[in-house]
Amino acid sequence: MPTTNLTTGIRDVAEGVRVIDIRGEITAFSDEEMSKAHEEAGDGAKAVVLNFTDLEYMNSGGIGLLVTTLIRAQRSGHALRAYGLSEHYQEIFNLTRLDEAISIFDDEASAVSGRRP
Amino acid sequence: MTEPRDRGNWAKPVNEFRVGETTGDAVIGNVEGRRPTGPLQGFGRLWQKTYQVLVPGHSPEEIISVWKERFGEFWPPSNKFYAPAAGLAPGEVALITGGRGPARVTTGVRVIYADERSWSYMTPEGHPWAAIITFSADEVDDDVTAVMIQLMVRANDPLYEVSFKLYTSRLEDKIWTHTLTQLAGHFGSDAPVEMAVNLIDKRRQWKQFGKIWKNSAIRTLLRRDRHVNARREAGTATPVPEEHPGEISKEESL
Numbered sequence: 001m002p003t004t005n006l007t008t009g010i011r012d013v014a015e016g017v018r019v020i021d022i023r024g025e026i027t028a029f030s031d032e033e034m035s036k037a038h039e040e041a042g043d044g045a046k047a048v049v050l051n052f053t054d055l056e057y058m059n060s061g062g063i064g065l066l067v068t069t070l071i072r073a074q075r076s077g078h079a080l081r082a083y084g085l086s087e088h089y090q091e092i093f094n095l096t097r098l099d100e101a102i103s104i105f106d107d108e109a110s111a112v113s114g115r116r117p
Numbered sequence: 118m119t120e121p122r123d124r125g126n127w128a129k130p131v132n133e134f135r136v137g138e139t140t141g142d143a144v145i146g147n148v149e150g151r152r153p154t155g156p157l158q159g160f161g162r163l164w165q166k167t168y169q170v171l172v173p174g175h176s177p178e179e180i181i182s183v184w185k186e187r188f189g190e191f192w193p194p195s196n197k198f199y200a201p202a203a204g205l206a207p208g209e210v211a212l213i214t215g216g217r218g219p220a221r222v223t224t225g226v227r228v229i230y231a232d233e234r235s236w237s238y239m240t241p242e243g244h245p246w247a248a249i250i251t252f253s254a255d256e257v258d259d260d261v262t263a264v265m266i267q268l269m270v271r272a273n274d275p276l277y278e279v280s281f282k283l284y285t286s287r288l289e290d291k292i293w294t295h296t297l298t299q300l301a302g303h304f305g306s307d308a309p310v311e312m313a314v315n316l317i318d319k320r321r322q323w324k325q326f327g328k329i330w331k332n333s334a335i336r337t338l339l340r341r342d343r344h345v346n347a348r349r350e351a352g353t354a355t356p357v358p359e360e361h362p363g364e365i366s367k368e369e370s371l
Contacts, residue, residue: 028251028267057123060230060237060251064165064269067156067249071163071318088121095130095229096239096249101157 005057006030008037016046017112023054028061031068038069045078049111050102053084063096070101079103083111126232128208134227134241136210143199143212146343147333148225151241154273159247160325161272161281163318166289168266170297172306177234177254177262184252184264184300185236191299193292207231211238222334226250243333245277245285246270264300266293269317274328276335278321 009021018041026034041048073080083105085093093099105111133152136145156163172180184191185205189198195217201209205228212225222245226238235253240246248270257263268289272278277285294310301308 028253055121057121059123059126059232059235060249061235061253061267063237064156064249064251064267067163067269068165068317070157074318086121088124088127091130092127095128095153097153097155097157 004030004033006033008033010037010041013049013108014112016044017049018042018045018047019049019051019108019112021051021054023056025057026055026062026065027057027059028064030062031065034065034069035072038072042073042076042078047079047081047112047114048073049108050080050082051084051108052082052086052089055084055086055089058089058092063092063098066098066102070098079114081105081111081114083108123232126207126230128227128229131208131227134210134225136212136225137202142214144214144223144337144343144346145212145225146346147223147243147336148210148212148241151243151331153227153229153239154242154244154247155239155249156247156269156271158322158325159271159273160275160322160328161278162316162321163269163271165315165317166268166270166293167313168290168293168297168310169312170264170301170306170310171257171308172254172262172264172301172304173260175262175304177256180254180262180264180300180304181234181236181252183303184254185231191296191303193295196292201228205231205236216334220334222337224333240273242273242328243331243336244273245280245334247273264297266297268293271322273325274332275326276329276332 005025007023011019013019020037020041038048070080081103085104090104093104110116133150134148136149188205189200192198197214199212201211203209207228207230209228210225214223216222224244226240228236228238230237234255235251237249237251240248248268251267254262254264272281290312297310
């Protein structure tokens with residue numbers, strides 16, 4: 001049975017803002033880990049920031065998982081932002097038009113503030 | 118930074134679908150120049166539909182290889198799939214004809230991801246779905262492979278949303294159940310197809326209402342999907358750039 005190679009960590013970085021540090025792979029089998037992290041990070045938050053710096057691999061199942069995570073964020077009423085995407089993964093966000101719904105920032109500070117320099 | 122191992126599996130982003138040379142009666146007017154749409158675009162509620170069948174005695178790689186090679190052969194007779202010359206590879210565009218009579222629609226899809234165990238495609242504006250559809254196979258037990266089709270779909274416009282409720286949702290179920298039954302049968306399995314449906318987002322995206330003007334079913338009915346084909350034949354169509362996905366070379370149908 002396929003298993004996930006995804007680990008996550010959650011950090012409080014500002015009032016109402018938490019970062020989920022993503023390490024490893026995002027595929028359809030990462031649902032449980034990602035859901036748990038997002039639920040914890042999103043509890044009472046106004047924004048959740050996804051740190052993709054240590055993302056090693058993502059397939060199209062991973063895109064589906066990010067779509068689901070975004071919908072959960074919208075339902076909870078908090079923003080979902082991202083940083084740390086390599087050029088390759090920024091291209092994938094563009095390809096799948098995920099970048100129209102998840103704001104991408106150059107670094108953690110701007111992702112946390114929600115403002116580009 | 119190490120090179121990501123999925124780099125070669127993904128297509129490049131495009132602003133518009135571009136279709137290469139076509140054969141037979143492949144109609145491109147509802148695909149050429151259309152923007153890609155995924156599950157975050159589109160008008161209707163967002164559904165995740167999963168169809169699965171178990172196939173003993175064959176590896177995921179073997180099943181996916183055959184499925185990619187002969188994709189259209191496993192479809193119901195009412196649908197026709199025009200495979201790209203390069204096969205179901207990242208960036209390739211395939212054309213589709215579905216339905217009969219006034220319910221007939223010409224459209225297409227673009228492969229956005231492919232590896233040895235899966236591939237996915239996105240749909241263009243005007244297609245019934247704003248969707249990413251993934252075809253995959255994975256081991257679930259010793260010598261048993263689960264073959265899956267997973268759709269993350271919204272109806273692309275209000276008309277499709279109405280027809281989804283009335284008719285096309287069940288039609289979609291029939292198409293993919295038929296496909297997996299045929300595919301499993303090819304590998305000697307008569308296991309039943311299991312289905313699961315989840316409503317991911319019950320909100321409709323009213324800002325996408327205007328997509329109705331690109332509805333492929335209506336354009337097909339009014340035969341406005343054939344204008345690009347006619348312009349190409351007359352030599353008056355805009356030339357296709359050299360770098361483009363999807364040269365169609367063969368027709369696959371039942």
